[in-house]
């Protein structure tokens with residue numbers, strides 16, 4: 184028999200209410216998609232916490248490197264004109 | 280790396296890490312962390328996960344003998360939650376680089392511990408009440424404090440667990456309250472359970488602060504947010520009133536309200552018993568691990584079949 188295994192790691196994303204974003208809830212172990220979905224349902228939605236579940240093999244997720252975070256995100260640092268508060272509105276203008 | 284720059288880089292990383300922790304930043308799996316932090320967390324989180332899983336056994340002992348269908352449904356749901364808690368925590372520990380297989384192996388060989396409380400037997404139905412009320416009650420005090428632990432995945436698991444725990448404590452207290460309204464025999468049974476579970480529940484918080492090893496790093500790195508004695512006192516302060524309301528006596532003649540501190544003082548805990556049980560000589564230590572191994576081995580064919588199915592599907596889809 185093959186050596187014992189605890190199956191593959193999947194990440195679980197749950198949509199709490201219809202219309203909202205799917206949010207990361209945690210992980211499950213499973214050998215295939217169907218088992219991953221069923222395990223995610225049993226582990227993360229025992230009290231109606233979900234209306235939809237995504238499961239993704241953990242090794243398919245690409246993540247930014249925390250050591251490079253400063254450099255990686257700094258293009259946004261000097262672009263204050265991307266925020267509405269940057270602009271000076273004429274006195275008296277309404278609903279803008 | 281040359282031999283003299285390595286320690287300098289290490290020092291810089293350590294001070295940056297400690298600065299972040301002091302600021303209240305959460306540490307995430309891919310962030311740099313000191314080896315001692317990683318080790319401490321692996322030990323603590325895996326021990327916590329094992330406790331959730333082993334804790335299913337004493338309660339599982341009463342599923343087939345629950346006194347009503349309502350009681351049985353509740354107990355099943357509660358035990359299923361504990362299994363879920365174990366899984367949240369194993370996942371959190373895995374983010375630190377230990378595998379599920381290694382953790383199971385450490386549990387089964389005795390290298391990793393689980394909470395001492397689960398080495399006591401559940402002799403009567405009242406024990407199910409006492410576990411929910413006192414054991415989950417004590418666990419909640421600890422887990423509420425850990426919601427603010429510095430390691431992100433552990434903290435998030437605690438938030439989820441705490442949401443689920445309050446039903447556990449309430450169902451236990453309801454059982455105790457119901458029995459205290461019953462026949463003299465039922466009241467006696469509830470008091471007997473109280474007498475047996477009270478002291479082991481206090482021991483769940485661990486040794487007195489003055490005798491507790493590894494705590495200074497744990498505080499500096501905000502893994503632990505409150506001391507053992509602080510948490511124990513918090514639990515006692517809450518529980519005494521709940522016992523009074525339903526007419527149970529706390530089995531501690533020295534327990535009394537201390538006007539000056541604003542807390543209860545309690546009698547000395549039997550630490551000899553605590554260490555005896557930790558060292559494997561409690562009433563159920565052997566049974567708990569034997570049962571875990573049996574369930575694990577009995578399930579091996581299911582995991583093997585699932586793997587075989589996965590391989591077959593992959594071939595078919597190619």
Ligand SMILES: [Fe+2]
Pocket residue numbers: 331360361364440
């Ligand atoms: Fe739990």
Ligand SMILES: [Fe+2]
Pocket residue numbers: 361415444447
């Ligand atoms: Fe619980």
